[in-house]
C-alpha cells in the first residue's frame with residue numbers, strides 16, 4: 001500500500017506531463033507550464049541548429065513511428081518483441097530499411113532491431129559493409145548491436161532514448177584503459193568504433209524523464225516500461241510530429257517527403273496478428289526481397 005502511495009504522485013505527474021506533451025502535438029509551440037512539468041517543457045518540434053541536425057530529427061521520427069506502427073502492449077510471450085526499432089539511412093539521405101525488435105516471435109534473443117536492420121538489408125542487397133551509413137534507433141544500442149555496427153563500418157548512430165543499463169556499448173569499446181597496465185588490467189581501444197549520439201528531439205528528454213519517474217515509482221525493466229501507455233503516448237506524439245512536420249531548412253523538404261513516403265509504405269500489422277518477419281524492398285539496389293526466416297518449432 002505504501003508503495004502504491006509512493007508511486008501515485010509520480011504517476012499522476014507523468015500522466016499530466018505526457019498529456020501536455022501529446023496535447024501540444026504538432027503545434028510546434030514551446031510549453032509554458034509550471035516548472036514541475038519538466039517532461040513537457042521542451043518544444044515539441046525541436047528547433048534544429050543546422051540542416052544536418054534537422055535531417056537527424058526527421059530520420060529519428062521515422063524510427064519512432066516505425067515502432068508506433070506496430071505497438072506491442074506487452075513485452076512478454078505473445079508479443080512480437082520489444083517496442084524498439086530503427087532505420088538505416090545512406091550518405092545521400094535515403095531511408096533504405098527499417099526493422100523492429102523481434103526477440104519473442106523468433107524465440108531468439110539476438111533479434112534486436114539493429115541486428116535485424118543490418119543483416120536483413122545486407123542479405124537483400126548483398127552489400128558487404130555498411131560504410132557511410134547512419135543508423136537511427138529508438139533505444140541506445142547495446143554491446144551486441146554496437147559491436148556489429150563497428151564491424152560493419154557504420155558511420156554513426158543516433159538514439160532517441162538512453163539505456164542506463166545496457167547502453168554505452170560503443171563507448172565501452174572505445175575506452176582506453178591501458179594506463180591501468182597490460183591486460184587483463186587494462187586494454188587499448190577497439191580498433192574500430194563510431195560516434196553514438198543522443199537525438200536532439202524533445203522526445204529524448206521526455207522519454208528519459210518518464211522512464212526515470214517510472215523507475216522512481218518502484219518499477220523495473222526498460223522493455224517493460226516501453227510497453228506502458230506512458231511510453232505509447234510519447235511514441236504516438238512523435239508519429240504525429242512526423243506526419244505534420246514543418247521543414248525548417250528548404251533543402252530538407254524533399255528529404256522529408258521521401259522519408260514520409262518510405263514510412264507510409266510500411267504495412268500496418270492486422271489487429272490481433274504478430275507481424276514478425278515482414279518482407280520489404282529497398283528503394284534502391286535491391287534485386288531480391290528480404291529473406292523471411294521461417295518459424296521453426298521444436299515441439
Ligand SMILES: [Zn+2]
Pocket residue numbers: 112113114141142143144145146
Ligand atoms: Zn541491441
